[in-house]
Amino acid sequence: MFFSELSELSSSTELFTLVPLKGKLNIRSSYHDTILIRAHAMARYLDAVIFSISEFVFASNMRGINLYKAGMEGLDAKTIDKIIEDNSKGSKFYENEVRRGAILKEQVARKLAKLRSLTKEEIDAGEKDADKLLRSYCTERRFDRCIVHIDMDAFYAAVEMRDDPSLRLKPLAVGSQSMLSTSNYLARRFGVRAAMPGFLGKKLCPQLTIVPPDFVKYTEVSRAVRAVLVEYCESGPPGLVVMSLDEVYLNITQHLKERADWPPAKRTYWPRAAPKTPMLVCRCAKATKDSGVADLLTTSSASNSPTKLSAAEEGNSNRDAPSNIVSLVVGKDEELATCLLCGMLIRSGPRVFGTSAEEAVREMRFRVFCATRLTCSAGIAPNSLIAKIASDWNKPNGQFFVEPTAEAVETFISPLPIRKVPGIGHVTECRLRAFGVERIEDLRKRRGALFHLVSHIGLAYYMRISLGHSEDDWVGPAASATATMGGTYLRGACQKSMGIERTFHDCADPGILHVKCRQLCLSLVNDMKEAHVQGKTVTMKFKLSTFEVRSRSQTLPDYTCTTAIISQCASEILRDEMKAELAENSKVLTLRLMGVRVSNLVPSAMCQQFRQETLEAAFNRGFQGDETMEPDDDDPLVTSAVSLRWKHSHQCNVAYLIRTTSASVTTKNTFN
Structure with a gap:
């Protein structure tokens, strides 16, 4: 009834049109691409708009599942959310979420009230100021670097499965009844994820196995990974940035220049941890056969998106892979694919890698596996923002390459949901969606309104990510630091x-x-x-x-x-x-x-x-x-x-x- 009343009013005043999308509210101005409501007589309807949006915000805030998380695509979110809510009521967690939801509801209502008072002239002025930021960032963008983001696949859980093979075919989480640190991909098919109380994970997946974390062991494995990756970093400006035990950024620009002259012998590796050690190759007879476990890990969606994106692939950049697991083979790269049963490589024999950025990263991932028997995923791009997002594209045991051009970067990032951006969580997502920002491209479309709704720092951040631009201070200032210290490599300056x-x-x-x-x-x-x-x-x-x-x-x-x-x-x-x-x-x-x-x-x-x-x-x-x-x-x-x-x-x-x-x-x- 509310939607029909407001739609009738909009058609009579010709001020705006209302389009309900999946139960949410999307107000589009008929003469300007932003929300613009000026008539005092419509105030009571706007109050209803604020209530409707804030209720959606509260519901989203209580949501226990992030469908953009690798391994959780295509799940029945409503069923999972209901299980989480039913088993959370009366708990301290639920009470805290109710409190946060009330605060968020008030904040959104206040911002929408401010949005209601804006005139077309004010929004136009906001657009002009935002355009200055966009022009500035366009001149700052660089496409002469090759940045790689390496993300270990379900790291803590993968280490535990490696050390205890009996856990490989079980839904597994690392943590406790109070909180989970991570879950393997089988558990994620039930909606079990990191930062979820263990008792809720058990409600979603009664057969879930929870093992306590061993951070000493994880730290040792992380060091082994970094020992491989550091060989691909630049020797001048800091080329390696460790974000966490399972996440690293690399600048391999200089490595690629040197690699171009390498003979094949220098790019050849055998699937073993060290010379004269057993080869890390699968011996399972059933590695290529289907099983019930494989059915849980795959979905009816199409196969994962291509590993390379060019500017010509219009509209393809939102085809995030539902899974990179086919049958009991993890990964679609024949030379790097592993067996789900034993965790070993499917193919034997030496690997000769090429000289391109993609080949260098394939070699990197292969060597990481040989050193740790763990798989990782990678994103390759001209800056760290795009590389971070791209690393999530072909998980697990995959990689994604975005060409170093402005057109390719914008084609890749523009259609993405705003939640895909690192640093934008569910609270910020709810606020932005209430303002009509669903996808990254909407940040530029709504820039006039955002100018009046967020701080200058916030606006600058949103304009920057709308272009797919990352400042990458960890590369820039490091150059001057190196010069200051007479060429000494100052790792960590970033x-x-x-x-x-x-x-x-x-x-x-x-x-x-x-x-x-x-x-x-x-x-x-x-x-x-x-x-x-x-x-x-x-x-x-x-x-x-x-x-x-x-x-x-x-x-x-x-x-x-x-x-x-x-x-x-x-x-x-x-x-x-x-x-x-x-x-x-x-x-x-x-x-x-x-x-x-x-x-x-x-x-x-x-x-x-x-x-x-x-x-x-x-x-x-x-x-x-x-x-x-x-x-x-x-x-x-x-x-x-x-x-x-x-x-x-x-x-x-x-x-x-x-x-x-x-x-x-x-x-x-x-x-x-």
């Missing part, structure tokens, strides 16, 4: 932050929480030392037993990668949070997740230079208005700099920690 977090059973014991905090800091410092970086800002992430997430930060006066300093800083933040919870809510702080992150990273070799620049800037500011040696109490940077000077030391000491005036909750929300 990363802005490094962090680690762990989920555990609800815990309110201060002693245990502090032990977990120190363990996290120790692991993080080891990662920082391995990446040769030091940081200055320590951030703690807390997820309470109520599923409320908090974040607190504290800045140090100097760069460090020392366990004692970072651990003490993190412990103080944790201690303050415990006191605040007791004082404000008269409750003991009970956590189910804790994370530590260090940001403001710089290469260890450049720390002294940064310290000197900071000291000089501090002294210059401190002495502009006062020639005395008394530090300015209102300027913590000057205070710390003068203190360091008085102590004749450039080393960070715990005693000189700069405490923030108030621990503020950080947020990634770009809409406020």
